[in-house]
Amino acid sequence: MIRLLVRHEWHVLTSHAVVQLVVFVFVSALLAATLLGVARDVRERATALVFSTSGEIGRGGRPPSLRADAVANERGSLALLPPAPLGALAIGQSDVYSNYFKITARSLDGLVTGDQIEHPLQVASGQFDVAFVILFLYPLLIFAVSFDLTASERDRGTLRMVLSQPVRLREVVAGRMIVRVVLLLVPALVVPLVAGLIAARVEPSYVERALAWSLAVAVYAAVWHGIALIVNAGGRSAPANALVLAGIWLLLVVVGPSTVNLLIGTWYPMPSRVDAAVQARSATQEASVQGSRELGQFLQDHPTSGNVGQEGMRQFALLQAQRDQRVADRLQSVEAAFNDQLARQQRLTSRLSVLSPTMIAQGVLLDVAGTSTHRFEHFRFEAAAFQREWRAYFEPRVLDAATLTPEEYARAPVFTYQDEGTGAMRGRILAPIATLTVLALLLWWAGFRRYEGYQL
Amino acid sequence: MIEAADLCKSFGSNKAVDHVSWLIQPGEVFCLLGANGAGKTTTINMFLNFIQPTSGEARIGGLNVAAHPVETKKKLSYIPEMVTLYPTLSGLENLRFFTRLAQASVDSDVELITILEQVGLTADQARRRVGEYSKGMRQKVGIAITIAKGASALLLDEPTSGLDPKASNDFSELLTTLSVRGVAILMATHDLFRAKESGTRVGIMKHGRLVESIDTKRLGHSDLEQIYLRHMHD
């Protein structure tokens, strides 16, 4: 019976011009977003290839000076974050955070963030990626094909014709829901993954992430279909349904998240970087000035570097290291306090994100794609660990004002990025996906319940 | 076959159907007359399980409709006042869909076209989109569904309203054919002429109650009109 209803509904639904238009728009948007994303991803991978083999920012050029200080600090090393596994699908935060650090042995500059130079207008305008199409457009299109589940047929009398046959209303509704879900979910899943497969190299974590992505999209869609089901079960006319659904979309996708963000920004603002910068300045001022004075004194005693000699260079290196350490120590407490407060505010705001399925789904999609804040934080953590390794290797030689031997240079540490593994991702997305699943099940159950009282 | 057993339906304090009872045997054509709002459509809706009775039972073939909605619907067929089908599908496609929904054994296109021809639609007309059909043609599809389904009970709501005299006549003939085959027929109508022509019994409903139930054989045409108007006058 369901098969008959599904086949019939498929035939009838796809004959509507509006539905054909909706599918066309959806597929076009998905294709455009995927192509843009894949092009960007291919370019990023090519760049990463160039730099990950060299291990440094410069791309060759003159042979390096082997002075320990030059190698450790001027030349430094490069910590590069490999492109995100599903970065073609969601740009996420990769236009805000940098994907590389220059590593030096000086405790002051140790981890120098490469400025993310993405055009601010681009960051402000948002990206036309697959995540955007799924999060914003997909729900609207679901509503566009679902505002007339039974309303017009009820008003015209066709529904009575159907229900005078030995078939239950819930079977009819179920069949219609199945058709609508399949109609849009198949392009939503197939287009990006197939196109992504063609362009990207398949990595070990790719399959698991692709499955997680598909699950997240399916569950997100199920929530919106459930909302449509409940509204249709209310018995209003088709235009009235359309108005209600449009209002719900507006509230949950547009107004809701942006108002929540306003409230968060006003009542739980992030700690001020500006204040922190001023605090850091005054905290380090004394140490910095004193250090400069000592260095200045040293240079006064040694007018030209040519007269300094090895012992003098060692003294200079030591003075510089001491100054850096003093300043870094003062900085550390200011930074620690700031980072604590920041983490607390961010945890709070994450909790508030359960207010809209769009906010929940966004977090999951970004995490799965590998462009959420988590991955960048993990990268920073790894880079900091590498910086300590780099510093430990070079510091004795720098303080010694030595020149490296070729073997010492060759044995210098090289950064290899260790992804945190899909286990961590799984742990993080479990709760949000479960929330969306429960929500979807509740909505569908409530919708079918409501349909039992449907006035013919 | 079509049995109302002390059927009642109230909407709040309003008694839409008030202790209605009848038994329509196979082959009988029971015409239900009454003003708008007398309760005819509400009664029919209870036989279709579109609404639940407040008390009493609606039975098809001895089975309580409310308790066995699916089984009873296998036995009955329904033609509303406006037969609305799927306009983008052809008459044949619509028939096929409804027949399959009805889980009828008749399935092949040949059989379905034969039935459509029986009710007066040519094979050519059958393949045209229902959106282009006249009311009479759509009604014929409705009757075709009844035949294809092999229903033993037929419920009709104002079938001849809006039909021209020829179509109305065609309809009467089809009705007679069905009753000869043993289908029990309940027809709610305003059409006193058709009621006398096609009906074996006539029931008059007023304010939810069945106030009169007469054998048409014992009636002349003018008699029926007089009786009807007398009740309406009260």
Place this chain on the structure above:
Amino acid sequence: MRDAFTIAVKDATETWRDGRFRSAAGLLILLIIAAVAGGVHNQSEIARQHRDAQRAERDVWLEKGDMNPHAAAHYGAFVFKPVQPLSAIDPGLDPFVGVFVFLEAHKQQLARHRPIEDATPTRRLGQLTPASVALVLLPLLIVSLTFSSFAGEREHGTLRPLMAMGISRRSLLTGKALGAMLPLVAIIVPAVVIGAVFVWTNAPADPEAPVAARAVAMLAVYLAHALIWVGLGLAVSARARTQGTALIVLLALWFLNAFVAPPLAMATAKWIDPSPSAIEFAASIQDEKDSWPTWDARVEDLTTRFLDGEFASTMAPSNVEVTALLESEADETALYNRRFDALFAQYARQAHTFERIGTLAPTLAARSLSMAFAGTDEAHDRQFSAAASAYRTQMLTTLNGELAAYGQFNTFDYTRGRDLWEKVPPFDYEVPSAAWALSSRAWSAIVLAGWLVTVSIAAAWSVVSMKVGP
């Protein structure tokens, strides 16, 4: 004209009696209040932080004690981006650009710390601002007011009798337009009053700051944008076969303008003129640096040139290294200037393309203008960067100049004190005028005006040629 007024009053009354409109209008006003209050609160808080920080920084600068002027140049100075009062209405790019710049010798730097870096990812879903209410939500309300103006009456069959009474099409159009605008006034007037009051109480004390002119300009932009949507709604309603078609078309146009146009426009701009990635940019700078002579080679070369008598009158023997330092710094500064100028030029070209694409989307043009007048667009950010850069040059010239002037008697042990630090004036940023803002976005202004004219003509033509019966 009287006919038009009658129609307008009738339509407006119907709308006002519709409970759904009242709730939508009420919600919109609530959102405006929230957006304005939140915007003003945040803006004044950030402005206070920046002002305090700039003052604290000045104290730090003056009180750093005695040190070598070159060391002072390395000690550097922070400048904090002044926050425009109208950014409360349209924060524009402020959360996405750096808030302070560290000025020092050797290298130019990009402004640091973009607030978006500290926000959680959900922040990328957008933030409610008065500008977004005006440019995104208000058009939606306008669509709901206008989609059935003609199509609805035609479907209900009330249009034909109306025309049969001898009402001219022009009166009909005027009446319908007024009928849609009257309920809007009930929303726009309170909104403007609320906005004005909030902004007025937070305007800076500086009377020279061109807040009033900019505020009026922003209001004009929002009103023009609203009028464009009124015209669009009426034109589509007149042409559409059914109400449903009109609604779908208008909703699609709204969605395209509000959500699709900005990212697609930017993607196109980047496609045409791709900017380098962060690491490619850094690499290009590093590569060039790698090609320069080493410090030792520089000193050696200078020593040779000195011995050859090149600097006979100006330089003492011990000054070779100072000169080498100054020269290498000049080279590095020039390199960074070149690279950053190229990058900013590319940004400007991309913003230019973005603006050009905005020709097709009036909301995009309105947005560009709104940001420009609020002082939060990319052009204003570049103004700030340029001002910071000029200040840096001034600072370095003052400091290094002292070094060069007196340096022939001393090298790195030469120290100065507060008297020199005071020669560098405090950082003072002058906000450009409203006229400058307009000139930087002249194209968008022309586009908006063009759309207004086009839509009016389209609406008139649609009404003149529309079908009266269903």
